[in-house]
Amino acid sequence: MFKKKSLATKIRELFKIGNRDEQFFDDLEDALIEGDIGAKLAMEISDHLKEKIKSEKLKSRDEFTSALKNLLEGYVMVKDLTPEKDALNVFLVLGVNGVGKTSTIAKLANYYMQKKNLPKILLSAGDTFRAAAIDQLKYFGKKMNLPVISQPPGSDPGAVIFDSITSAQAKGMDLVLADTAGRMHNRENLVKELEKIDKIVKGKINGGSYKKILIIDATTGQNALQQAEIFNEFINIDSIILTKYDSTAKGGIVVPICKKLGLPFSFMTVGETIDDITPFNKSGYLDTLVGQDEN
Numbered sequence: 526m527f528k529k530k531s532l533a534t535k536i537r538e539l540f541k542i543g544n545r546d547e548q549f550f551d552d553l554e555d556a557l558i559e560g561d562i563g564a565k566l567a568m569e570i571s572d573h574l575k576e577k578i579k580s581e582k583l584k585s586r587d588e589f590t591s592a593l594k595n596l597l598e599g600y601v602m603v604k605d606l607t608p609e610k611d612a613l614n615v616f617l618v619l620g621v622n623g624v625g626k627t628s629t630i631a632k633l634a635n636y637y638m639q640k641k642n643l644p645k646i647l648l649s650a651g652d653t654f655r656a657a658a659i660d661q662l663k664y665f666g667k668k669m670n671l672p673v674i675s676q677p678p679g680s681d682p683g684a685v686i687f688d689s690i691t692s693a694q695a696k697g698m699d700l701v702l703a704d705t706a707g708r709m710h711n712r713e714n715l716v717k718e719l720e721k722i723d724k725i726v727k728g729k730i731n732g733g734s735y736k737k738i739l740i741i742d743a744t745t746g747q748n749a750l751q752q753a754e755i756f757n758e759f760i761n762i763d764s765i766i767l768t769k770y771d772s773t774a775k776g777g778i779v780v781p782i783c784k785k786l787g788l789p790f791s792f793m794t795v796g797e798t799i800d801d802i803t804p805f806n807k808s809g810y811l812d813t814l815v816g817q818d819e820n
């Protein structure tokens with residue numbers, strides 16, 4: 526399934542070589558960096574493991590991957606993202622172009638309907654930038670028999686989201702899943718637009734629960750950390766969903782995002798059908814990352 530060499534594969538190769546010398550730890554550091562852990566954190570982890578190997582006399586790959594997993598467990602954070610019962614929940618879905626925002630909205634709606642018995646979900650076509658984006662959400666709405674609130678392309682996204690919340694409140698809905706445009710995070714006007722939407726939701730939520738969810742594409746690599754940093758700076762992020770985990774051998778980017786920004790992950794998506802979503806399983810994710818599940 527994986528096209529590139531994963532961190533787990535590299536660790537396995539390193540252990541075939543044998544010596545736990547300086548070169549081993551340099552190679553380990555490189556493997557961690559290539560796995561998207563980030564240079565600074567890779568050095569920290571490699572140093573820590575060097576100590577541990579000495580003090581606890583770790584020998585086998587299994588002992589080593591256990592130690593690495595234990596260490597990473599302290600960094601990775603997970604948060605349940607189940608809508609509150611008997612309240613209106615608004616989830617604003619954010620992220621740069623093409624990361625998987627609109628398709629993740631469909632997957633979340635399907636998941637909450639099937640697994641959490643929350644049938645009253647409304648989709649809000651807050652990406653008014655492209656006609657195709659509105660059509661995409663309408664397509665999912667039709668497929669799942671869910672209402673979609675939209676306005677013509679080019680309309681004010683804040684107005685669409687305002688209307689969506691008004692409608693959801695009137696109909697006693699459980700959840701509004703609001704799409705947003707794949708905005709470039711470095712464009713000042715787009716950040717301003719986000720801040721405006723945020724203000725509108727806060728003013729309108731009236732005791733309900735409002736969450737800002739950032740979508741991070743697992744295939745993006747180190748740039749994803751920068752995306753998370755910028756979005757979180759302008760509009761405080763509550764939780765992250767990792768998409769396209771099926772399309773990469775990496776996925777290590779979760780570690781520095783949690784460590785540096787203190788942001789938790791809630792779900793991961795693993796394919797293109799609406800069933801391809803699963804709550805973020807920290808232990809399972811780390812097992813795959815370090816190769817603990819291959820022993």
Ligand SMILES: Nc1nc2c(ncn2[C@@H]2O[C@H](COP(=O)(O)OP(=O)(O)OP(=O)(O)O)[C@@H](O)[C@H]2O)c(=O)[nH]1
Nearest residue numbers: 622623624625626627628707768769794795796797
């Ligand atoms: N393989 C795979 N593809 C995915 C996954 N999630 C999304 N995609 C694909 O990624 C592409 C972009 O997904 P969208 O949901 O349209 O992304 P978006 O962020 O809404 O894109 P824009 O609206 O253009 O900014 C689509 O072809 C999706 O099918 C996933 O978990 N795995």
Ligand SMILES: [Mg+2]
Nearest residue numbers: 626627652658
């Ligand atoms: Mg979209």
